[in-house]
Amino acid sequence: MNDRALFATKIGVIASTVGSAVGLGNLWRFPYVVGTNGGGAFLLTYLFCILLLGLPLMMSEFMVGRKGRCNASVAFSSLSSDKRWNVIGYLGIAASIIILGYYMVVSGWVVDYLYQSIGNDFVGKTGEEIKGDFVDFQSNPFKPLMWVAAFLVANYIILVRGVTKGIEKASNILMPLLFIILIVFSVYALTMPGAKKGLEFIFKPDFSMITGKVFLAALGQAFFSLSIGIGILITFGSYFKNNSNLLATSFTVAMLDIVVALLAGVIIFPVIFSFGDAPTQGPELIFVTIPSLMQHMGFPHFWSILFFTLVAVAALTSTISLCEVAISFINEKFSLNRKQATRILLSLVAILATLSSLSFSTLSEFKMFDMTFFSFSDYISANILLPLGGLLLSIFIGWRVDKNLLLHEFSLNSKLPKGLFKGIIFVIKYLAPILISLIFLSQLGIFN
Numbered sequence: 001m002n003d004r005a006l007f008a009t010k011i012g013v014i015a016s017t018v019g020s021a022v023g024l025g026n027l028w029r030f031p032y033v034v035g036t037n038g039g040g041a042f043l044l045t046y047l048f049c050i051l052l053l054g055l056p057l058m059m060s061e062f063m064v065g066r067k068g069r070c071n072a073s074v075a076f077s078s079l080s081s082d083k084r085w086n087v088i089g090y091l092g093i094a095a096s097i098i099i100l101g102y103y104m105v106v107s108g109w110v111v112d113y114l115y116q117s118i119g120n121d122f123v124g125k126t127g128e129e130i131k132g133d134f135v136d137f138q139s140n141p142f143k144p145l146m147w148v149a150a151f152l153v154a155n156y157i158i159l160v161r162g163v164t165k166g167i168e169k170a171s172n173i174l175m176p177l178l179f180i181i182l183i184v185f186s187v188y189a190l191t192m193p194g195a196k197k198g199l200e201f202i203f204k205p206d207f208s209m210i211t212g213k214v215f216l217a218a219l220g221q222a223f224f225s226l227s228i229g230i231g232i233l234i235t236f237g238s239y240f241k242n243n244s245n246l247l248a249t250s251f252t253v254a255m256l257d258i259v260v261a262l263l264a265g266v267i268i269f270p271v272i273f274s275f276g277d278a279p280t281q282g283p284e285l286i287f288v289t290i291p292s293l294m295q296h297m298g299f300p301h302f303w304s305i306l307f308f309t310l311v312a313v314a315a316l317t318s319t320i321s322l323c324e325v326a327i328s329f330i331n332e333k334f335s336l337n338r339k340q341a342t343r344i345l346l347s348l349v350a351i352l353a354t355l356s357s358l359s360f361s362t363l364s365e366f367k368m369f370d371m372t373f374f375s376f377s378d379y380i381s382a383n384i385l386l387p388l389g390g391l392l393l394s395i396f397i398g399w400r401v402d403k404n405l406l407l408h409e410f411s412l413n414s415k416l417p418k419g420l421f422k423g424i425i426f427v428i429k430y431l432a433p434i435l436i437s438l439i440f441l442s443q444l445g446i447f448n
Ligand code: PHE
Pocket: 020, 021, 022, 023, 024, 025, 026, 099, 224, 225, 226, 227, 228, 230, 232, 318, 319, 321, 322
């Protein structure tokens, strides 16, 4: 286990972790949950969850991985003799497989949009027409599945080539480019007539909107976006060098992740309000607004190809890292080689993705707790499994792991001020478990 590949450079560490963090969670899920949870109030709650709970938990995951030098399911036993804590790793693996099931579907939509962009299919269409086309596409049982298959194959090819080469190379070059494109789009969006209303929607909190439900959605989105509670950061941590600075890495990743999500919001809401659309549309939000925005910019053909290529790559770096969790588990647990492990995982994901994709057509009447298979997978993973993973992780780190070990690990290669260390421990030990439990309880209707 000691010959695990290590990230070669500091930039490699950050770029790969950002590659995993920045994905459809920022570009697709963030705007849609902001829209359906009341705008500014949600954003504030979300930032609170990232900074106060997300950061310390992110550091904790990195630490567990770096210390354990093995996959998420067994890393915990290297810090505690009680094997039961491995359940956190298993929960994360389950969550990653469920997320992959519907993430692949949305990624497939992105690839279809890339294909349509190449064919210049959006040109001259009104927002209404673009929306109508999306609904038609979604309700066709076969076409979306074809793109899911294409996306699965792309994952397979990259995954069998191994972790450092595949992930590092792709994200090092393309994530900065995505960032630049988002800035260009946001500048354009801000000149639109609905810009003021859009910005107000996202940045002006109406505190009365903060309910238990909004809090849970914000917590789920924070964890989802930072890839917390799943074991991916544990797996990445296991590839870190011993002297990597956990606080600085976590902070940089969280900031970049927030900025990308905010940029997506600053693009999408001004456009929505300019076209007089409702922000509450749900999962189709970016697929309707972005092509409409581009029809109002110069060179729409160029922008749309570039944009959807980069979103597809952002999705790819996230799915690859999601797969990495389960693959390194199957690989090490069942002593299968990487290729076999990848095949097993992707076959399982293909089944889930088929069910998710068909939940917009053939299986639209099939409901679980009043949700389609797609929405159910989204809800159960982001709002239940990830926060639950975070809750258990905080209890484990806060109550089971030796403080001196934590101090040593958290402050390697940096001088962590004592006060800050105490603050982090306080959050992990008390605040995170209590807050996450309260948010869960509020969902059971105990308050509100
Ligand atoms: N954070 C990724 C995104 O925002 C999704 C993801 C979740 C990736 C969990 C890995 C693990 O799209």
